Structures are given as structure tokens and as C-alpha cells.
Amino acid sequence: MPSNPNSSGREIVVVICVLLTIAAGYLMFSSGSGQDDALVVYCAHDSVFSERVLRKFEQDTGIKLKIRFDTEATKSLGLVNQLVREKDHPRCDVFWNNQVLGTMQIQEQGILLPYQGSGFDRIPDGLKDPDGHWVGFGARLRVYIVNTDKMEATEAAVAEAEKGNLSRMAIAKPLYGTTLSHFSLMWQQRGEAGMKKWHADLRKRDVQVVNGNATVKNLVADGVCDWGWTDTDDYFVAADDNKPVTMLPIRVADGKTICMPNSVAIIRGTPRLTKAQRLVDFLLSEENEIELAKSKARQIPLGPVDETQLSEDVRKLKTWAADAYDITGLSAARMECLNWLKSEYLQ
Amino acid sequence: MSLAVACGWTLLRSFIVAMLAVPVCWKLEAVLDSLPRAGRRTVWFLLAAAFLAPELLIGYAYSNFQLSLVRYPALNESLYGFLVLLKVIPVGVAVARFSPAPPVSSEALHIHRLSGGGASFSSLIRGPARIHLCTASVVFLLSFQEFEMASFFATASWTVWLYDQQVGGLMLSESLRFAIMPVVTEALVLVPLVLLATQGNSLAADPEKERRPQSRTVIFCLLTYLPVAIIALIAIPFAIMGSGILDGLRILLTDTLQRNGFLISVATAAGFAVPAAILSHSLAGLLLNYCVLRRESWKSRAWIAAACLPGLFGSLSISLALVALFQIGLLNPLYDTIIPLMIGTTLFLLPRAVLLRLLLNSVTSGESSHLAAMLTDSPISEQRQVGRRLIWHERYRRQLGLLGVLYFWGYMELTLAALLAPVGMIAAPVRLYAQMHYGRNEVLSATSLLTVMIPVAAFFVVVGIIKLIHQSRS
Numbered sequence A: 001m002p003s004n005p006n007s008s009g010r011e012i013v014v015v016i017c018v019l020l021t022i023a024a025g026y027l028m029f030s031s032g033s034g035q036d037d038a039l040v041v042y043c044a045h046d047s048v049f050s051e052r053v054l055r056k057f058e059q060d061t062g063i064k065l066k067i068r069f070d071t072e073a074t075k076s077l078g079l080v081n082q083l084v085r086e087k088d089h090p091r092c093d094v095f096w097n098n099q100v101l102g103t104m105q106i107q108e109q110g111i112l113l114p115y116q117g118s119g120f121d122r123i124p125d126g127l128k129d130p131d132g133h134w135v136g137f138g139a140r141l142r143v144y145i146v147n148t149d150k151m152e153a154t155e156a157a158v159a160e161a162e163k164g165n166l167s168r169m170a171i172a173k174p175l176y177g178t179t180l181s182h183f184s185l186m187w188q189q190r191g192e193a194g195m196k197k198w199h200a201d202l203r204k205r206d207v208q209v210v211n212g213n214a215t216v217k218n219l220v221a222d223g224v225c226d227w228g229w230t231d232t233d234d235y236f237v238a239a240d241d242n243k244p245v246t247m248l249p250i251r252v253a254d255g256k257t258i259c260m261p262n263s264v265a266i267i268r269g270t271p272r273l274t275k276a277q278r279l280v281d282f283l284l285s286e287e288n289e290i291e292l293a294k295s296k297a298r299q300i301p302l303g304p305v306d307e308t309q310l311s312e313d314v315r316k317l318k319t320w321a322a323d324a325y326d327i328t329g330l331s332a333a334r335m336e337c338l339n340w341l342k343s344e345y346l347q
Numbered sequence B: 001m002s003l004a005v006a007c008g009w010t011l012l013r014s015f016i017v018a019m020l021a022v023p024v025c026w027k028l029e030a031v032l033d034s035l036p037r038a039g040r041r042t043v044w045f046l047l048a049a050a051f052l053a054p055e056l057l058i059g060y061a062y063s064n065f066q067l068s069l070v071r072y073p074a075l076n077e078s079l080y081g082f083l084v085l086l087k088v089i090p091v092g093v094a095v096a097r098f099s100p101a102p103p104v105s106s107e108a109l110h111i112h113r114l115s116g117g118g119a120s121f122s123s124l125i126r127g128p129a130r131i132h133l134c135t136a137s138v139v140f141l142l143s144f145q146e147f148e149m150a151s152f153f154a155t156a157s158w159t160v161w162l163y164d165q166q167v168g169g170l171m172l173s174e175s176l177r178f179a180i181m182p183v184v185t186e187a188l189v190l191v192p193l194v195l196l197a198t199q200g201n202s203l204a205a206d207p208e209k210e211r212r213p214q215s216r217t218v219i220f221c222l223l224t225y226l227p228v229a230i231i232a233l234i235a236i237p238f239a240i241m242g243s244g245i246l247d248g249l250r251i252l253l254t255d256t257l258q259r260n261g262f263l264i265s266v267a268t269a270a271g272f273a274v275p276a277a278i279l280s281h282s283l284a285g286l287l288l289n290y291c292v293l294r295r296e297s298w299k300s301r302a303w304i305a306a307a308c309l310p311g312l313f314g315s316l317s318i319s320l321a322l323v324a325l326f327q328i329g330l331l332n333p334l335y336d337t338i339i340p341l342m343i344g345t346t347l348f349l350l351p352r353a354v355l356l357r358l359l360l361n362s363v364t365s366g367e368s369s370h371l372a373a374m375l376t377d378s379p380i381s382e383q384r385q386v387g388r389r390l391i392w393h394e395r396y397r398r399q400l401g402l403l404g405v406l407y408f409w410g411y412m413e414l415t416l417a418a419l420l421a422p423v424g425m426i427a428a429p430v431r432l433y434a435q436m437h438y439g440r441n442e443v444l445s446a447t448s449l450l451t452v453m454i455p456v457a458a459f460f461v462v463v464g465i466i467k468l469i470h471q472s473r474s
Helices: A007-032 A047-061 A077-085 A101-108 A118-122 A155-161 A177-204 A213-221 A232-240 A273-283 A286-294 A312-321 A331-345 B003-034 B037-052 B055-067 B073-098 B106-114 B121-126 B129-145 B148-153 B158-167 B172-198 B216-242 B245-254 B256-293 B298-312 B315-325 B329-334 B338-363 B366-375 B381-412 B414-420 B428-436 B442-472
Strands: A039-043 A065-069 A094-097 A135-147 A169-172 A208-210 A227-231 A245-249 A259-267
Touching: A007 B256, A007 B338, A039 A047, A039 A077, A039 A273, A047 A065, A047 A273, A047 A286, A047 B256, A047 B428, A077 A094, A077 A101, A094 A101, A094 A273, A101 A177, A101 A259, A101 A331, A118 A135, A118 A273, A135 A177, A135 A213, A135 A232, A135 A286, A135 A312, A169 A177, A169 A213, A177 A213, A177 A227, A177 A331, A208 A213, A213 A227, A213 A232, A213 A245, A213 B055, A227 A232, A232 A245, A259 A273, B003 B037, B003 B073, B003 B129, B003 B158, B003 B172, B003 B216, B037 B073, B037 B216, B037 B381, B055 B073, B055 B148, B055 B216, B055 B428, B055 B442, B073 B129, B073 B148, B073 B216, B073 B338, B129 B172, B148 B158, B148 B428, B158 B172, B158 B315, B158 B414, B172 B298, B172 B315, B216 B442, B245 B256, B245 B442, B256 B298, B256 B338, B256 B381, B256 B428, B256 B442, B298 B315, B298 B338, B315 B338, B315 B414, B338 B381, B338 B414, B366 B381, B381 B428, B381 B442, B414 B428, B428 B442
Parallel strands: A039 A065, A039 A094, A169 A208, A169 A227
Antiparallel strands: A094 A259, A135 A227, A135 A245, A135 A259
8 A cells, every 4th residue: 555654744734724724614603703693593484485585584684594494304393393302402593383283382392482573463363372472474275286187176076086095195294294283183173093093094095195295296296196185385386387286175074174374483592582573573574474475385364465466376275264274272182193193104 | 114114124125235236346346457447447437427426316316207106116116226236336346446355365265175175154254255245245334324315215214214303303312212223233234344354465456466358248247337327327317407407597597595595505515525525535544644654454454444434334323423422511512513514524434535545545656656756856847847747647636536526425415414514504415405305397407407516617627726836836
């Protein structure tokens, strides 16, 4: 093995130089550029949509943000659990969840700080915590995505199809995200025994359980599956891509739809409270709800907005959302359902 | 699916991949021996290209096709296994080519058998079978640790299972408890591998290895593997991503937010990868020099093995261990900083740096470098220039190439960046991985291609500048 007698000395010099550079970079980054003042945001909403909103806030206010996004596969649950883990030494200032149930869970653990700002007032009761621990905004609906080349896109046709073999139906793994909320709701309605029986039957009939709602959308849009459960924002990605798809609202036992608002909350112990409050007010503002409605995700505004600025798609979703099931009482059902699902899918 | 099942499937798949890969690696290595220098260089280049093709991009490119296999898990598994096999064979060839020569030659074994000695296990282990064992072990480990493609193919894999659990917010103690099973499995392969590697002859490639003409079967093996690998791992993914790239580029360039986010993520990934590559390269040099100074004693080899061990366990195991380490006591203030990621990437790259430096040493002649250095002292300016050019060629160009490969690996490493990067720092692969799960589109394809091409182009620009500086000094 050839060796240069002088090379060891040279390698040591290189190692020392690199280490010094890293240390200098770290010191500059951590103290010199004011990064410590940046507001830390944990965001479970899809980065392709939420980053634009958050960068606009940065631009408008000059407040720097450090953002941690969730992954599609573990949507929202990852950040919720991380906030629980960090309870004693919080790193996050503001939590933007893409649904409500996980936020309610961390509220019960005393992780959230109540705040009733300008945004709190404009969101109707029932879509926010009365004390302001969290507030809902910009919602999505759970929908059937149906491939129109493969089957008739009516609620009756889907109901009929769901009675038979389900190998052409796709759902996301219910351990995470809105599918978990959907299952939690069914858990509350059907009870533990009923839910387990229903789920076993679903699996027995070969339903395709895939990694996320986006994969459900892809499977149906490409005609690999005929229909599936997904969220409106995922559906619109396929629709905008001119795929042969349409959507129908998923209705639970009493005919109610399933509406999943985003939620925002301030983390207790934040050293940047004023900035955090500004971000919360920004996210809950009419201007932001309209922007979210205009985005490709077509999120449904929950507070009063100028209706003329809403597209036909969003107006249709608003009428469906008006029929929504009250999900604010689902926290306990979610925990029970999640514990059972872990035993089903992870053990 | 439980971790035990996921781990069992990964184990079985990796075992099959290793069993299939070893004879192919063996044949390919034999062909390399028989080739003239130029041909050998071309084959090495193609092998390196196949191995360096990023798993993230391969998985993404095949993701739409994979959807059509959702009702055919066996086909899905076969396609995934096939791609993994193609991907790991180049490393197997390198291990077969540059493993220390076994203490007992095949001739000695043959004579031992003729003289009535049986083919005992120990004689096999000390004979040429040792190289096959080393090859199989390394190929098995690479296959066992594969993550990105497994994630896109939604196949049963412990890496995907544990990664999803970790980012899904599992308590760290639980993650570490879950990691025990795969880590023990890896250790069962690694420990014998390290023992074999520390007890052979010189770490340098065997210069006496004879060049012999090869049979048609062997040549056929080479002619089949290389085109298939290049088509499956490079041509198809890049063709898929290349379609509609102009539209994607147009949107990316006009959308300030996406463009800026993308560029920052590229800079972030490069910012971690460059120092980690330099560190691992230098540390590998120090370790190998130490080994030479100690006349390649078993102790010096054990040092190398110990330093390489964390990296050999794979990026997921390193990440979990570092997350745990930086959450305790004095190290806790450094938890949400760049330090854990820097250490993790360096440890991950170190065994690769050692292997690459061994490869480089085997093709670098110390005498020619020395003669070139003497030329630079010549009183004749033309000779000095020739000397500098030769030094550039013999020494710097190869070292920079090696650094470039390490930098590219560090840059494209997803798991470490996802689990160890501080809040607010999103490396390019992590950003891509998050967006790729929403499905394929033109912008994402353009972004994916640029994510690979920008650091490669930047590397060549830097090399060009260094070359200019080097030559201008003459």
C-alpha cells in the first residue's frame, strides 16, 4: 500500500482546518446572524402549499421563520409526538397543524398557550377552543375520489361498489393524518367492536392500504384503482392535471360530511410570544383564508370572507362543509383508535 | 406489519441478492483482469456510474410504474430486488478486486486436497472463498440498509419501518429498542467481515494477479450486466424525468418561492457534504498511513475497522445513535445544531473513503509521482511544466475525483439529513423526498434532475479552477 511519509501531517492540517471552519460557521450561524430570534414553526400542512403562506408572512413582517415540515407518510402525527417529546424543553413557537385532533391532544397535555387575538374573534364557535388554546381555519373535506373512466361517479354507485370486492378501492394507512381522524370519527360512531368488525371485513375484501392520501389520489387518477378515500386538496391536484376524476363527499352514518380544518396554536414557554401572536393573527386573517381558498388546495374559509372572491369549487365545498360532523369531541376516540391501529398495523 | 416481519423480509431479500451477486461479481472481476488498461477504465467508469445513480431518483422515476403493481406484490418485490441487485454489484466487484489476498492460495488448497486433506471450513475460509465471503457480506449489508427505493416501492423493509416510526414521533428509547434487531443482524455479518479483513495479506491489490483471457460465458456476463444496469439505473430514470423538463424548468425559474427554496436546499446539502467529505477523506488517509507505519499489523487494521464500523451499520443506525447521544447531558446543547449531522455524515462516509483510497492507492504509482515531482525542479521550464501536469494527473486529479464521489454521497444522503439536521435547514434530498410522495410532475422532475446536476457541475467548475491555479503557478 503506497504511502507518502509527509501525507499524515498534511491530513492532520486538513482535518484541523475543516473542524475550525465548521466551528467558525456554527458560531457565526448561531449568534452572529440573529437566527436565534427566528420564530420556530412546526407545520404539518403540505409544504407545497404552506411554505408560500409562511414566506409571505416573513416578507410582510420581516420576522424570520425556521420551519419544520412533516412528511407525507407520517402526516401530522410526527410533529404532534415531537411536541410531546419536547414538552419540557420546547423548541417550537407556533404549531400549524393540518387538522384539529392532534392539536387537541397536545392541548390536554398542557403544551399550548391560550391566545385570543384578532383572528380568534372571526372564527365561529365550534371551530376553535373556547379559551383560545387553538383555532381552526382553512378546512378540507374527506372525499371519495372516483375515476370516471372506470365507474359511475355517484354516491349510489360508490355505495354499491363498497359492498363487494374492494381490491380496486384505495385508502391511506390510517395511522396518520386525516385518515386517522376519519377512523377516529368512525370509532366514536360504531364503537370499538363495530369498528374492529368493519375494519376486518374491509381488509378481508382486499382493500388497498397505501402510504398516504397522495398515493390514493395517484392510484385512482392513473386508473389502477377505481375509487378511494382522500382529501380535497389531493383530489384537486389530480383534477388540475386533467385526470379523469371527480369527487363525492364522504358521509358518515347520519349523513354528515367530514370537514378537517387546519389549526394553529402557540406553544407554552415560547420566548418569542409577540412574534408568535402576529403569526397566529396572520394565519387566521380573512386575507390568508382567501389566499388558501385561491391556492391549488382550495381550502374552505371558516370565518366570514368576501364570497365573490371564492371560486365555484370552493363555494361547492362550503355547502358540503356546512353539513359537517362536529369533530371537537373526538380527542378520546382518537387516542383509543390510534392505540388499536398501532396493534393492527405495527405489531 | 411488525418490525420482525419487515426485518425478516429484508434479511431474506438481502441474502438472495448477495447469493445472486457473488458469482456475477466474481465473473466481472475476472473480465476486468483480462481487459487492457483503457477497457478496464471504461468498465470501472460504468460500474461507478451504476453505483452512484441516486436511489432517491431511481425510486421516484419508477414510482408511477410501481403503482401499477400495487395488486401484484410479488412482481413489485422482484422489480425492487432486481434494481437493488444491479445497484450493489459494482461494489461487490470492487471488493472482489481489492480484497486482501487470502493467506492460502487455491493451488495450496488443491495440493492439500491431493495429499489427502479434506476441504475443512477453516481451510476454505483461509483460501479464495474468503474473497467471496467478503463480497457477499458487503453486498448483503448494502442491500439490507437500502432505504429510498424501498420507500418508493412500498416493499417490506426494516429501514422504512423504523424511519417512519422515528419521524412519526416514536419515543427515542422505543426507536432504539426497535433498532436492536436489525443492528444485531448487521453485526452478525460485520464482525466476521472485519475479522476476515484484518487477517489477510496486504491491503494493497495483488500486483502479481495474472491477466488471463476469459471464456465466452464470462464475457457474456459483462456484456449483459453493464448495459442492463446502465439502462435500468440511469437511462430509464433520466429519460422519465427528462420528459417535460422544459416546462418544469420554466415554471421553476418563474416561481421565485420554489426556485429560492430549491437553491437554498441545494446549498444546505452541499454545505454539509463538502466538509464531511474532506474530513472523511483526510481521516481515511490518516488511518491508512497509520496502518502502513505499523506495517499493517492486526492492531492497526483493527483501528481502521473500529473507525469504519459505525458507517458500516448504515445511515439510519448512525442517525438514531446520534439523536440519542445528543439528547443526554453535556451534549444536549448541541442537539439542534449542525454538529450531529456533520459527525453523522463523516462517520457514514468514512468506510467508503477508506475503500476508495485503497482503490486509488492500488492504481497510483508512488514512483511516477516522485519522478514527476523531480521534474518540477528541473532548470528547463518546459520540463517543469510537464512535471506539474504529471503531478496534477497523478496526484491531485485523482484525489479530487475521490473527494467528489464522497461529496456526492454525502450530498444525496437522505436519512441523516432528515433525522439530524437542525430546524429550518432542509437539505435538497429531504425536500425532494417530501415532495416526491405527492406524485410525479414536471416541476418535481426538473427539480430532481437539477438537484443532481448542480452539485456535479459545481464540482467540475471547482476542479477546473483548481487546475488553472495549479498550472498558473508554473
